[in-house]
Amino acid sequence: xxxxxxxxxxxxxxxxxxxxxxxxxxxxxxxxxxxxxxxxxxxxxxxxxxxxxxxxxxxxxxxxxxxxxxxxxxxxxxxxxxxxxxxxxxxxxxxxxxxxxxxxxxxxxxxxxxxxxxxxxxxxxxxxxxxxxxxxxxxxxxxxxxxxxxxxxxxxxxxxxxxxxxxxxxxxxxxxxxxxxxxxxxxxxxxxxxxxxxxxxxxxxxxxxx
Numbered sequence: 001x002x003x004x005x006x007x008x009x010x011x012x013x014x015x016x017x018x019x020x021x022x023x024x025x026x027x028x029x030x031x032x033x034x035x036x037x038x039x040x041x042x043x044x045x046x047x048x049x050x051x052x053x054x055x056x057x058x059x060x061x062x063x064x065x066x067x068x069x070x071x072x073x074x075x076x077x078x079x080x081x082x083x084x085x086x087x088x089x090x091x092x093x094x095x096x097x098x099x100x101x102x103x104x105x106x107x108x109x110x111x112x113x114x115x116x117x118x119x120x121x122x123x124x125x126x127x128x129x130x131x132x133x134x135x136x137x138x139x140x141x142x143x144x145x146x147x148x149x150x151x152x153x154x155x156x157x158x159x160x161x162x163x164x165x166x167x168x169x170x171x172x173x174x175x176x177x178x179x180x181x182x183x184x185x186x187x188x189x190x191x192x193x194x195x196x197x198x199x200x201x202x203x204x205x206x207x208x209x210x
Contacts, residue, residue: 012050015040016060023058024104028112033057055118058108062122066129069156073133082134083188086152090159091181097163098177106164127153155187 018039022031033054037044051057072089073082096102109115131149135142162183166176 008050011042011046012060015042015047015050016057019057019060020105023108028054028058028108028115053118055114058115059118059122062125066126069126069130070133073130073137076137081192082138082148083152083191086156087185087188090156090184094163094177094180094184095174097160098166098172098174098180100172102163103167103170103172106167109164110168123153123157126156151191155184155191158187159184 015036019031019036022036022039033044033047036057037047040047047057051060056062068089069086072085076082076085109119127146127149130153131142131146134140134148135145138145140148159180163180166172166180171179
């Protein structure tokens, strides 16, 4: 990157870091964009130049995460399935999701309906991006690509929510990361082999009528 692009990236990171510090300390809903701007030493207009909404200040890594999902599909090794490529990507992030610092992030989401609503939009955005990548890379029908993307992002989102549950319960470290990876791989095995492979926790009982 050139000097101008590097400076813009530093400014963006500084704004996001100051915003996150305020959100963690006071809660997302109790912090204004004006306060974020003041903490970062910029104007409100500058904040909105980098982040269209207040929610985007919190979810500042979304563009990076979206690009990683698409790159995982496009950069698959020979013979590797889309599901396997996503497992590889998501498994690599388990240690970070099971770090003590992630609990602060999880708590802010838990306490903010606005952030939870934004999360729905983000997952829809991820689904659209992944569907396009699957369609283009595999040459499949548009509908098939969208169905696959919806299912895969469903697993992705559940993985993220599982990580948040662990964090809020105080489960951190290598053992938590191993458990999170195990659950992720279980979900993808289910996708690879179909819903017919669902484990039954108890025998099916015949329904009787009186």
